[in-house]
Amino acid sequence: MVSTYVSYLTVARNLNASLSNVASQATVARDSAYYKENIDKVTTVDEFMSDYKLYSYAMKAYGLEDMTYAKAFMKKVLESDLSDSSSFANSLSDTRYAEFAAAFKFAGETKTAQSDVQRDNLLDAYEESFDTEAGDIADATDYFEDNISSITSVDDLLSSSKLKNYVLTAFGLSTEYTSSSFLKSVLTSDLDETDSFVNQLDDEVYVNLSKAFNFNEDGLTDGDVMSEDQISLVTSAYAVASATIASSETGEAYDTYFAAQIGNITSVDELMSDDKLVSYLRTAYGLTDSETDNFISAALKSADIADAIGLSELHDAFNFDEDGALADGDTAQTSEQTAATTAAFDENYEVLIANTDTEDAVDNYTTRIASVTSIDDFLVSNDDDDDDDNDDLPELWEMALRAYDIDPDSVSRSEVRKILESDPSDSKSYVNSLDDDRFVAFRKAFNFDDNGDVTVPLQAMSESVVDDYATYYKQNKIRYLEGDEMTEATDAADEGITYFREQMATITTASEFLADDRLVSFVLEAKGLDPDDVTSDALEEMFASDLDDEDSYVNKLDDNRFAELVGAFNFDQDGNISAEPTGTVQQRGDVLETIDAYVRLTLEDDQGDSNTGVRLALYFQRKAPEISSAYDILGDSALFEFFTTSFNLSSYVSNMDVDKQAEMIDNFIDIEDLSDPDKVDDLIKRFTAMYDMANGTGTTSTALSILTGSATISADTLLAMAQLKSG
Template structure:
């Protein structure tokens, strides 16, 4: 008769080939194909358990075949929240139940309008946009200031789109629809000729534009093309026009504009026609947004009305008659009055932009916590009754600003259509806009076509991330105790946090493979030494399809690599894809379940011929996961392996549990179970002792290994254990 050890070797010498042979058997292949094809259709625990083929397949895969009948019990296992230490599965001492529960996601993934990473990135961009705007304004103004003096003709000026657009923005004119020929006619008009082109337009904006330059009617530039006052006025107008927030530089620009312009005002009507001047006075004299502009015109004309509406200071700062005109020889303001007005503006103009930005960011975080739909997002400020937050930016407008999109470019309706769009559909609304800003905006949120929140698409689904980090920590501290265990646990926590955070930021397989910390964690989590795998091998693995049995990663003898690749939501091009996400089981979990089923079938088939081979195979598989003697005591098959290996009487099971644990550690150094060579030594001893116990062989070698006896009595062992513990 062939010895148990030789039978074991015949299976394990080419384990990959052996497993492939098992997988190709008719019944196994049929059940596996059925499982792969149908597990993705399941959405509830009841559906899963009512489908006996699926349910029994999974139960066998995780070594729970003998519990298939206990559906009520297993339902509680599957519905357990493994993140809760008090959940049903976590209270069971047998780790097979937590492994089974971890392989399925019936508890479900959490939906979120934004992940922490998405929100953090958006708010960082939002905050940065203010500095970027200030820098951009300064850059354009510096260019204009140094270049405009070099202009020698109107055509020279109009030929520079950068100069031309700067001036158009300064005067609030369209850079897209204002023609150069029209501008030429304006700039070469004689503003003193009532019949000139610009005066025939009857629009003060164009008259002021013509006055800002010294072009002759033939298009040649005067010397200079702009005087200092003209240049200063245009530059201040530009700063005011392009600014979207209050800042000290914008406040200075407003004051410069006011000082340059107020001397040219000859009536209240002139003043009220200039939006910038009106805005300046509103700030200087404390008018609220709800106060109409005619408060200003009324106060400028009438002292009694000004007093009645609390604007007597405004009235006293100007010299208009009751008809809104100026008396001969009188200016709108004296220099002292102008100084008083600019001082009032400086006092009232809010330049604490940093504080305002911080408040807006805090407001965004606070309100966004309650967002579960696009409706919530778009109305989050409007529904607020807290008057203290009335000045906070609208959340959706903050999002637009973060991506460099002006609030006037998109309506709320369009914004909604963007967020409802399918980013993977080339014909969706957002993709038809053909604007990277809008696609980036869409990618920053997780809303479905129905407007409700979705589970975020990550490089690795959150439940799978949780499994990886938990396995990583378990493997890092498995054989450690005391201070070593504490230090290793703290170090593992650091890596776990890093892994969790980074997985929310990665978009390609290359991103993952470029980070050694991520690679090390995922390999260690699967019990693989990172030093045993090259970067080139990993690249080939992630470029292959784990669902294709002929692919590179599927052809490897170690199926853990295929399980790792399948755990990511990447396609074979290495790009993030929702197509790779599973339902109640992610791809990696499906593959692991299938691999477990085939391994369980192999062990079961071998057990039909020789129970010893089955126990040896089982021990080989479980040894790396054993953390203490109690793991052996809690597993009947491992316990049988142990007692057989050391020729112990079955009566030892009657001993006190702690005494049994002491006995196990007196025979086996648990740390050795992480060493494949020492595991093989134990398997050799087991198979020899198994053959002795079953009358297969009585070689001298076996006699030596067994100490010349086939068993040790329970009484003797009890005495030894008591002596050891005393």
Template sequence: MPGGRVRDGSASLGHDIGHCSKQKASIRMVSSAFSTYTSYLVLNRDINSSLSRVASQGDVASNTDYYEENIGKVTTAEEFVNDYRLFSYAMKAYGLEEMTYAKAFMKKVLESDPNDDSSFANSLTDTRYADFAKAYNFSGDLAKAQTSAQTENLVTAYQDSFTQEETDIKSEVSYFQSKIGSIDHVNDIIGNDRLRTYVLESFGLDAKYTSKNYLSQVLTSDLNDPDSVANQASNDAWRELAAAFNFSSDGTVAAGETAQSAEQTSDLRLDYIYNKSTYPSDLLLDANQSYWEKHVAEAGSASEITSDARLLEYVKTAFGLRDTMMASSVASMMYSRTFAETIGNTELLDYFSFQTDGTVAAGGSAQTSEQATNLEAKYKTAFQASQADAVENAVSNFETRIADVKSIDDFFKSNADDDDANNDDVTEIWDVALRAFGIDPSEVKMTALRKILSSNLEDKDSYANQLDDERYVALVKAFNFDTKGDVDTPLLAQSENVTQDFTADYLSLKTRFLKGDEREKAGETATDEIEYFEKKMESISTVDELLSDSRLVNFLLESQEIDPKSVTKDELQQMFASDLDDPKSYVNQLDNKSFAKIVASFNFDTEGNLTSDTLGTVQQRGDVFQTVSNYYRQTLEEEQGDSNEGVRLALYFERKASSITSAYDILGDSALLNFFKTAYNLSTYFSSQELEKQAATVEKFVELDKLSDPDYVQKVIQRFTALYDSQNGATDSAALSILQGSSSSISADTLLAVAQLSAR
């Protein structure tokens, strides 16, 4: 079974390439003309040139072009494995060329979830299969209405809107109060947009559609004249507005008077706060309390209190009464014990001092000072509980419901349609979304909102863009609906499956070779960094944002075994500005291909902005780049193996060294095992030992925790090549010449030293 056999990670060592171009021949000549180590050095010290020569070969270039042009057209694993040219390219790239025939088996691998430890690919002993599954994404990224970052940002904006509302209300109140003292003509209000709006909105009147002329006529109305404009209005608010000012019929203020008395200005302030507040803020709490104290002191009966909607609301809030309870019933509860006992609530009787007929006794008041103080405390407690619930319930409802939204139709599903009847009084999720972006629900119809949310912002003629309102653009960006109204895969700086690959690499590197408490502690620290990285990847939208966060940059570099101190921000900016399709671009000229891998893993254009152009179907840009890079490297190693298997093994070991985390990684890979036995001059008896003994021998000779150190890796390769040449009778090997010219026994270490000298 493929999963259980010993793997040959170098992709069929000894396989005959067949017809080779002159370029192939020139590369092979390197191996035939020099010692194995010298040949390896010539290739590896300018690996970019070596790989470029491979890439330019006719058959390699043709196969690569075909792969890059067609991988984006594949949508299923079935299509992939049935396109032999495409499939064989990929299999060779990941060292699985010898399994190209096993299409059914590989289809099962490709359909495995690489992030599920129990999936088919991850259950196989040979990790090449898991690597292959990770390189493709046939399950697709998860489509969702919002990412966690989008939800968090929207909820934060929603919560912040309440603080902003208070700030805005205070600002307008302060502005009006600073101006009212200097107003001496009605036109001073009519001609000032802020003052005019403040006056109208204080009474719940429409500031947008009320004409200036009509407002002027109301403000100059004689309330003693039943035929005046204010008295003729059907809405009592107009009469209340006229009574709030002291303008004469000609619009002036009489000598010795002001446009408003201090009491009128104070009352208008309470009205403005009440009508402009959309949630129970602390500002509204204070305003309601002031309104209550003023008007209750003037009340002569319980019915006078309950006939005022604001006073009635105060009582209902304080005592937790139903919104639907009639005003007359509430009034009766204040003074009638018989009625209160009948409905089972006598609490209100203790907070008021009405006579049994519901009136205030001569010389008395509706409340004693103690009753007033106690009711104030009760109201404040109930109000603040409502204040917290109003926001928390709306947020909780939004977070719960948005997770189940699969289309715009779901988004507009009412709480009342939900199975949970307790949601009936909770803010609808579209209201939460609109408020978060400063949009009043009355501004936009549902039909228009549907068009907005399904707009493609990359199309300048889309409905949302045509509105020329950044609030609607921000609203669209907060969700992931396609033009058909269905949820889509979110466009992220890194696709989710790519981010998971980087986090897996990071965790592995941070915990490998550690044991016990040390490993656990390192794992916890790594997990904290992973959570930060994953969260930020949902909100990063430009290269500048990415590179300005050193924590993210360090994570990326360290996940690819790059020391953050070895690269500057300017260098990273040049890398991200590089054209990955241009072999001569800055990032492609770097010896360390991990930098290009990092750049390719992001969905940024060369200007550093988020783009959907880099998105593939089953393979993201970074995985395509890695597949092609792997193919070039595999081809180079194969061609070297045609003339010198030692060079191929050395190149293979150099490539795989940093991924080796245990002795069993070497023992389970026939190419690495061959390299190891040669490097340490082990007899054929070695492989007949028990596996545990073999592992112990590997750990004795190889310092596994140093295999990520390039200098150490080179020392091991030097040892291997010296022994390889001596064992294979290389005619130009200095080490072999000494052996042939001496009758004494020469140790492997001596041979190594000689080989090192000859390579200088």
């Protein structure tokens, strides 16, 4: 008769071919196709368990066929919260139950406006935007100051887009729509000629712009193009115009600008035409938005009106007549009045600086975004919530836009709504029609469906799968370790998991993922694969494979784990994130794992029909890399029979104290050797020889009952057995 080991080798040495043969069997192929086609239609535990073909298929795949009848028991397993160590599935020492529960996501993915990573990335960008803004202002000013002295003609100035745009920004003019020819006419006008181009415009902004330079009518200069005072005026105006947050640097720029300009003001109308001066007065005298520019203008002209509307202090700080002009010899302010106004501004501006600390805004955002369930919630005003302390803080949507370098004043709430309702993956959607990557990035920072409700974050790898891979990775990293080694490995694994979670939330394409060696190594190790054995070119071919094509590269590999790994990602065949592969209660990778496990279990069943020893050997070969301690062998009846047979031990050893049994196993087997295929094969050789000696080839053993489930075991009995703890 053929020995058990030879029979085992016939299967094991051509395992992939053996599995393919099993998978192609009519019944197996039909059942697998049914499972693959229908598991995605299931949404609840009851639906799953009521479809016997699906339910029994999965139960067999995870080695729980003998528990198929115990639906109440298995429902508790499937409804367990695996993040809770005390949950039902986790309380069972038989890890098959937790593995089975982990393969299904009946609780569903968490719907949220933003994942933690999305929120944190947005808030980091928001806070960084202020440093970036200050740096950009400083860089632009340095460039202006370093290069303006080399300008000798108006054409020189206008030919430098950086210098020209700096000047336009300083004076509040459009960098996009202000033509160079128009600007040249302004800058070369004779201010003393009433009929000159700039004076005919009758706009103080253009007059002040012309005054800032020393160009002649021919566009040349007789000396320096700008004096130090003119440069100071323009640079302070640029800082004020560009800054969007109160800071000490902006406050100083405001003071410089006010001091430079106020002496040239000759009328209320001239003052009111300068937005920067008006803004300065609003801050200095504590004026709110309800006090319109008309109120300010009237108060500056009339003491009676100023008194009636509570702006007497403002009126008294200036010397305008009731017609808004100045009497001969008067200035808009005396030096004492200017000093008083500046002091008032500085005092109030310090309060603004304190109130613009981003910490409060970030805290408000973090609190409020957690309760957002729709776009309506996201766009609601701070004024409409119950916390009056939030009224002065920026709106959620304003903060979000700023984080993506978008000026909130340039986008209306209705436009924000249209953007957030758009599908960024649809090239014809509203957000893509804007042809601006900033808006696409802004849209992708949130998880709203086309009805405006929150949905599950679409990531390269779904959050539940990320959780699974984090668990697998940690298990593989700490297996066999104890004491300080365990502590160090746990800390290192946790650090790797943190990196994995954070980065996977940012990956948008397969190429991005494959470019990060640390991420690639992480997922390979989580699947029990050695990164050194896999080339970059091979990985690229795997991720370019069509998982539905049995002849594709990844499906032709001997190791099914590679296809399962590719299936764990939500990439389409072009390598882009897509919602299509994500699945419902099972992700695509979990479906593949289930089918692969079913085929493997069927192979072992078929072999067991002829020789139970072959079946036990195949079972041990499959389970050996997962064994972490002697208690894993004690908790698995088939593994325990493999052990007792291998070392010719009586079944009565099971009556010993459980710790004594574990000690005995450790004396016979170095558990770490089970990660070495060669040493596993040595054990299998020993087992098959002892099995043939004890039973004779083909003899039925108690293992057949254990593995086939032909012995009916009650749920209560199995539950009691499962309570055996590994200490």
